[in-house]
Each structure stands twice: as C-alpha cells, then as structure tokens.
Amino acid sequence: EKGNYRHFMLKEIFEQPTVVAQTLRSYLRPLEQQVALPQIDFDISGVDRVTIVACGTSYYAGMVAKYWFEQFARVPVDIDFASEFRYRQPVLPEGGLALFISQSGETADTLAALRHCKAEGQTIAVVVNVPTSSMAREADLLLPTHAGPEIGVASTKAFTCQLAVLAALAAHFAVKKGRLSPAEEAEIVAHLLEAPACLNAALAHDEEIAAMAHLIAPARDVLYLGRGPDFPLALEGALKLKEISYIHAEGYAAGEMKHGPIALIDEAVPVIVLAPSGPLFEKTVSNMQEVRARGGKIVLISDAEGLEEAGEGCLATIEMPSVHPLIAPLVYAVPVQLLAYHVAVAKGTDVDQPRNLAKSVTVE
Numbered sequence: 001e002k003g004n005y006r007h008f009m010l011k012e013i014f015e016q017p018t019v020v021a022q023t024l025r026s027y028l029r030p031l032e033q034q035v036a037l038p039q040i041d042f043d044i045s046g047v048d049r050v051t052i053v054a055c056g057t058s059y060y061a062g063m064v065a066k067y068w069f070e071q072f073a074r075v076p077v078d079i080d081f082a083s084e085f086r087y088r089q090p091v092l093p094e095g096g097l098a099l100f101i102s103q104s105g106e107t108a109d110t111l112a113a114l115r116h117c118k119a120e121g122q123t124i125a126v127v128v129n130v131p132t133s134s135m136a137r138e139a140d141l142l143l144p145t146h147a148g149p150e151i152g153v154a155s156t157k158a159f160t161c162q163l164a165v166l167a168a169l170a171a172h173f174a175v176k177k178g179r180l181s182p183a184e185e186a187e188i189v190a191h192l193l194e195a196p197a198c199l200n201a202a203l204a205h206d207e208e209i210a211a212m213a214h215l216i217a218p219a220r221d222v223l224y225l226g227r228g229p230d231f232p233l234a235l236e237g238a239l240k241l242k243e244i245s246y247i248h249a250e251g252y253a254a255g256e257m258k259h260g261p262i263a264l265i266d267e268a269v270p271v272i273v274l275a276p277s278g279p280l281f282e283k284t285v286s287n288m289q290e291v292r293a294r295g296g297k298i299v300l301i302s303d304a305e306g307l308e309e310a311g312e313g314c315l316a317t318i319e320m321p322s323v324h325p326l327i328a329p330l331v332y333a334v335p336v337q338l339l340a341y342h343v344a345v346a347k348g349t350d351v352d353q354p355r356n357l358a359k360s361v362t363v364e
C-alpha cells in the first residue's frame, strides 16, 4: 500500500496535510472559531502544573508543547524522558495533570510511567495514535491523533498530528484558565487551520531537497540549530537523520553553541539552521554567523523574508512559507523529515526498517 511512493516514510510525510487537517477537525470548531476537546467532562481549569512524559520523537513534540502551555496558559510544565522519569522519584503536584505522548501507545517506559502517575493520583491525559492501545485504554482523558497507521520506523505524520493536538490543548487550557480572550482564541484557531495548506507548501520543496541530499550524505557529523519552539525541531531533525541515514547528528539550542559544540565546526560539518522570521530570528542568525566565521557550511531553512536577510553565503537554503510562529514547528518538520529521507536514500539504507530499531519499543 505504498502507492506511488518508494517508501512508507515518504508516503507518510506526504500524508501530513491530510492527516493534520483530519486531526484538527476533532479539536477545532471553525465556524465558532473555538477550540473544543473531544472529551470535555474533565475540568482542566483546576490544573496548576503539568508533567509531560514521552520517548523519542513524541518527547520532542512534548518539548514544543511545554513552550505553548507556558506561553498561552501560563502553567508550569515539567517534561522528562519516560526512562528517566520512572527512576528519578519525581515529586508530583496534588491534583496534577500527567500527559503522555505516544504514537503506538505501547512504549514500555512511557506506559510504566503512566501507571506510576495513576497510582500517585494524577489525572492521566494521553495523546496517542493507536486508539486500541494500552495507553488509550488506561487514560482518563484520551486525546487521539488521527494520523492513521504509521508504518515507517521513523515517526513523521504522528509527530505533526501530536503537535496539532497539543496546540489545541494548550489553547483550550489557556481559555479555561482565563488567559485567552475570545478574539485571541479565534486567532489561534485561524492559524491552526492554516497549517494543512502551509504543510503542502513545504512539501512542494521535495525535489529541491532531494537534489541537495548529496551535500549532506558524505558528512560524518551534522548539527541542527533552532531556538524556542523550533529548538525541539533541531533535536527531531538530528534524530531523524541519525536513525535512517546513520550519520551522527546533534540538535542544539542555537544560543548554546558557543558553550562548547562550536569547537566541532569546520568545513566538513554541515549545520542545518531552522530560523523562521519572527522575534527569535536575529538571535539565531547571529549564532549562524558565528558558525560561518569558523568555516561551517550552513543550510538555512527560513521563509522568504529570512532568506532575503541571511541567505547569502549559505551552502543551501530551503524556503518555507511565511507562517505564524505557532505553526512553525509543524511546517518546519517537513524539510527536516525530507532532508533525512533523501540523505538516507542517497546512502542506500533501509529507510523504512533501519538497522537496530523497532517501530514500537516494548522493552524497558
């Protein structure tokens, strides 16, 4: 069922506009310009602290959500890898909400963390793609993603659908906390509804990204830089590249480069910079210039405005549509997925079944 696609991963990348729209449909009321969770018998307004637990790509979706929950709802968020959370004797707040994010709903560490939180009296919310999974069954508040079955080991469409749900949840939370006016809520809904078209616009760069894969394929190390909600995207980009192309890659918060990793930079290390124009753009660009001054080769992913300002002298650029910062993490996921995909194809690896990995990690 790969259709005309060479791999499931590519098919799933291209399904994103459709499945994100599908997911948003069950969280937004476009006519009323409101957010609406599928299950509303839980009063989220009493929650004063959120604990997010997940693994891998789902963890990075949780990292993005932390920015959103704190920015919109002004509620503090703790986030941890499930495998760390379980063993660090976390202090859980009374009446707290524990949020688990998982494509499969079966990841052993995440499931064990969920059971621990349940035993500790937390309310359990789950963002999950498999509706029949253990996590879905054990949740108090089930927030399904409607990505459809994800076959490729590298998670793609599940991630953007998780982000769509988490953005809606953050907005709902903010409304219930009295932090968003109806006009602000309407604005958020409008921006989220722009996501599918913007994902399509990002996908239109597929061939161009395929053509630049040979620039990255010979590298031994690759760095990804981002700031704010796009910092987790840098981590996600690095994870995607590692897992399917076997190139060592690291994601860094752009401002953290000069505290060590900049020592790695030379002509042989491509640096992928995720920098949508917006409040953090100038800061990220100045970190990019520091890299360039050390001979680093930059691939800048930005919009027309950003590329106009900082695109010159880069090894390559990828132009994204101009988007509201809220949906930038969804849209910028596409070029990092495509870049990893095409580099892996160029290297001839088994894209859908990379070595040493399983789709669902059910061992601890």
Ligand code: M6R
Pocket (backbone or CB within 6 Å): 055, 056, 057, 058, 101, 102, 103, 104, 105, 106, 107, 110, 153, 154, 155, 156, 239, 240, 243, 359, 360, 361
């Ligand atoms: O099913 P889950 O979302 O709980 O899986 C978590 C990770 O195992 C998963 O995201 C993994 O990191 C992917 N292979 C990343 O592409």
